[in-house]
Amino acid sequence: MPRTPAWWFDGSPPPAWARLLAPLYAAMVALRRLGYRRGWLRRRHPGVPVVVVGNLVAGGSGKTPLVLALVEHLRAAGWTPGVASRGHGRHAPGTPRWVEAGMPAALCGDEPLLIAQATGVPVRVDRDRLAAARALAAAGCDIVICDDGLQHYRLARDVEIEVQDARRRYGNGRLLPAGPLREPLERAADCDLRVLNLGVSAGEEADATGSNEWPMWLLPGELRPLAGGRCLPLAALAGQRVHAVAGIAEPERFFAMLRAAGVAVVPHAFPDHHAYAPEDFTFGSPLPVLMTEKDAVKCTAFARPDWYAVPVRAQLPPGFWQALLARLPARAG
Incomplete structure (x- = not known):
């Protein structure tokens, strides 16, 4: 994956070609969202609760540590989670695959392999996140965590979690390629929970805000x-x-x-x-x-x-986990 363009976050003006392409990208995003709102494009549910973890900003924000923490806490609450992922960077990206600990990262992607090895839960990589979620449900998972699937609207979801980097936030606030945004800023208001990645600032006190934003710290192990x-x-x-x-x-x-x-x-x-x-x-x-x-x-x-x-471990306030569980349907059985 190419390095992040400097103008996204350093305050310098985007190049002319990026400013020219951004309106075209914005129109495509708006048309796609309209298609799902009007029912021209259909959302489908896999039959078990779905928690989507994603971000509006292209690139990393701390999603993988949060996914690991979600697996741990949901399992402790009695759920049997599985993880669906696209598997960025893998060979043959169009081939669905179960991720097994110890397999080459080139076959499944580095983040899905890390999740599989760290948690032992079923992990399915597939461009089609709905198909991945259905495969996980068929394999016995009673809840699916979708890693980086905020924009994969075809997969209906029960809870959306936006993860945001505390230092970079939304950069220059522009849509791709002039800025880092995959979707307009107002999309954040649709998310059920918003997590602010504070990195290693574990000694700082922070609470949930009125915008339903929760702090997350990454603690080294x-x-x-x-x-x-x-x-x-x-x-x-x-x-x-x-x-x-x-x-x-x-x-x-x-x-x-x-x-x-x-x-x-x-x-x-x-x-x-x-x-x-x-x-x-x-x-x-x-x-x-x-x-x-x-x-x-x-x-x-x-x-x-x-x-x-x-290794790093994500730490979030107890209120976050209470808010998450309150948004999930009653567990079957």
């Missing part, structure tokens, strides 16, 4: 060695220099998290969903390598003993 062995606390590398690798939409968020833990970061940013090869790690100095879990699932096959994944 123990370092997991990719080549096997015992986990280490992140604090064990405090004061040490490390190579930090991030192939995500906003690599600086990962680097800042490590710096906040006292780690001296030598940053290496790669494009989102980058397909890693061993030569990508020819850094010239023999330091430990720390990377996101999303990157780690693509590097296990050639990992060295001093390479570590840094």
